[in-house]
Amino acid sequence: MTSPPHSARPAGFRSEQSRRGQRRRTRRLRLSDPHRRVRLGLAVVLAILTVIGGRLVQLQGLDGMKYAAAAEELRLTTLDLPAARGQILDREGNPLAYSVGARAIFADPAMITAPGRTALALAPLLGQTTDELLPLLTGDGRFAYLTRGLDPALAQQIMDLELAGIGELVEQRREYPLEWTAAQVVGFVGQDDKGLAGIEQQYDDELTGTPGRLVYEQGRFGLPIPAATRDLVAAVPGSDVQLTLDQDMQFQLERAIAAANDNPGVSTVQAVVLEVATGHVMAMAGSPGYNAANLGDTPGDLLANPTVSYVIEPGSVNKMVTIAGALEEGLITPATPMTVPDHLAVSDIVINDAWGHDPINFTATGVIGKSSNVGTVMIAQQLGNARLEKYLRRFGLGTTTGIELPAESNGILAPHQEWSGSQAGTIPFGQGISMTVLQMASMYQAVANDGVLIPPRIVDQVIDPDGSVHDQPEAEPREVLSPDTAADLQYMLESVTNEGGTGTLARIDGYRVAGKTGTAQRPNPECRCYDGGGYWATFAGFAPADNPAYVIAISVEQPDGSQHGGTIAAPVFTSIMSFALADNGVAPTGTPTPEFRLTTDGD
Amino acid sequence: MTALPAIESWPRRTPTPTRTRSRRREPDRVSLRRPTAVTAPDEARRAPFVALILLIVGVGLVALLVLNTAIAADSFAERSLTQQIEQLTIQEQELQQEVNRAQAPAALARAATEQGMIPAGTPGFLVVKPDGSTQVVGRATPAARQPPPARTP
Incomplete structure (x- = not known):
């Protein structure tokens, strides 16, 4: 920052004479032609703007899609919404089979630092022994189911332990409240909720719903960003099947x-x-x-x-x-x-x-x-x-x-x-x-x-x-x-x-x-x-x-x-x-029983 | 709408006569300073406008802040309410399961047996005829006092 010598003086004290003297001096120094100075400045500014503009075009136009997608990836979270499987009902509408929300507990062995302690903490809640749990917690892969179809309340207790490498998944569990009764007719489903026998198998297409998903932008603490884009495709539950069974x-x-x-x-x-x-x-x-x-x-x-x-x-x-x-x-x-x-x-x-x-x-x-x-x-x-x-x-x-x-x-x-x-x-x-x-x-x-x-x-x-x-x-x-x-x-x-x-x-x-x-x-x-x-x-x-x-x-x-x-x-x-x-309130007809002749003897 | 013509006419009418008057009547150096003196009322008039803008900006900022806070607070409230819904849904589900299990025929039969109840025999029926008289059909038999099979089918 080079400043002319007079600039230190307050502008109010500047006399007519000094101003004239300065002008004379600058002319003598041939410092600049104002037009050239303006043009030079303009050129510098334009050059900078060109660089900035070019970069802008590159970022926004050429690579724009890529960066936008990457940013969205960081923010957007997709939550799969499982569709409830339809119920199987008897002729009066009593449920013979229905689905309830449940949780699967899984382990990511790579994230588990203390398998022994994790197994000890989980064993009583999962009702498994540590010997059963340890191989799952120390396996080679990065995903192993520890249990499926767990009650949500119990799963919450496990998640509250905040064990590293232990996570939960939302899923459905099939309930058969009648246990033995009508089991052969109703059938059952496999772990993937697919019907494997009985009505569960025969009416699998009708009973199976269409899963939905919720896509939302997530903030720092996993909270949805308010008023941000939110794309909800609601899950469509499966149809109910009503039987003639009593x-x-x-x-x-x-x-x-x-x-x-x-x-x-x-x-x-x-x-x-x-x-x-x-x-x-x-x-x-x-x-x-x-x-x-x-x-x-x-x-x-x-x-x-x-x-x-x-x-x-x-x-x-x-x-x-x-x-x-x-x-x-x-x-x-x-x-x-x-x-x-x-x-x-x-x-x-x-x-x-x-x-x-x-x-x-x-x-x-x-x-x-x-x-x-x-x-x-x-x-x-x-x-x-x-x-x-x-x-x-x-x-x-x-x-x-x-x-x-x-x-x-x-x-x-x-x-x-x-x-x-x-x-x-x-x-x-x-x-x-x-x-x-x-x-x-x-x-x-x-x-x-x-x-x-x-x-x-x-x-x-x-x-x-x-x-x-x-x-x-x-x-x-x-x-x-x-x-x-x-x-x-x-x-x-x-x-x-x-x-x-x-x-x-x-x-x-x-x-x-x-x-x-x-x-x-x-x-x-x-x-x-x-x-x-x-x-x-x-x-x-x-x-x-x-x-x-x-x-x-x-x-x-x-x-x-x-x-x-x-x-x-x-x-x-x-x-x-x-x-x-x-x-069912079927009254006797009250008619007399006819006579039956089994032999012709006595005619 | 009615105020519009008045505003349009305001800047044109007042300053123009002042400027023409000063140029015509006092064409000396002192009078040259007059236009600067004339601008003073202009600045005075602009002041409330600037204040208004500042006020709008200020109010806007505060409103934005309040709104933002409210939205954030709402999102926290939403989260806790969603969690509450989840908890209550789980609770409802558990209670419903309990009801379903208890009303299964096998559970009812077990509960009835524990209460000392026994399966009913064949009922008799009272048939009410159009003339009001009744007829007993079937034979009502008392239930046999014997323990029903304890084994689950």
């Missing part, structure tokens, strides 16, 4: 089959309850079942729904189809007399009745009431194999029912051209043919519903998060029998539970009950023959007999037992049916 009836059914399963020699029991008028499944289960809230302790082969995936030979329950075909074709009436011996040679085998007897003068009703194999085969021989197969298929055997559950079995029904001679002799009374317990229930639903079969369905409606309801398509009803045939059959099946019938234990005080007992030989898986395979005891029936509300099918598998359907399956029917009738 949780109380389901519980009673499971309790009844568990009690039956306690009988000596019994390995498994399956049962299905259908509403006659709609074909809706009210309850279905197999025993042993599993606790959906504790899958870890369940053997893998139990994690299924045996009522739709396990096939059995139905035994005498199948006689109903033979009789139905003969009635429909006009070959017999309930009163048709027939003399039945206790054995009959068919092809290479001899068909025996379950008890030895001299020839009996049965009516057709007596054949089913007393469950005579020989009588049934005699009627089947009139009907012929082709027509028998036609009626078996009409009742839905050999194909899935189309119920909204995964892994449904077709059952086994060979075309009649492929029936061996012995099969032709045994299929009429339910050996050499396989079906699921659901198919068995569906067959009897057709009889109870005056000949109209409505394939069973278990999903009532899907409810979107906005409240809109999508009724699930009802199955197409189909007429299997004429109403007259169905009425005759209802009468004949009622004889089973009455005086002289095989299913008197299926009676319910005050109600009229119709049904059919069955006892089938069970193939021995070791020799692929019937020797030593044990039995299936079955029962299928409906009540009230003259105005049916519910139909129930039961199978009791006894590898080491030989009880009959009438003794071991019929009481299970009574136990479930009496609850179903009482719980």
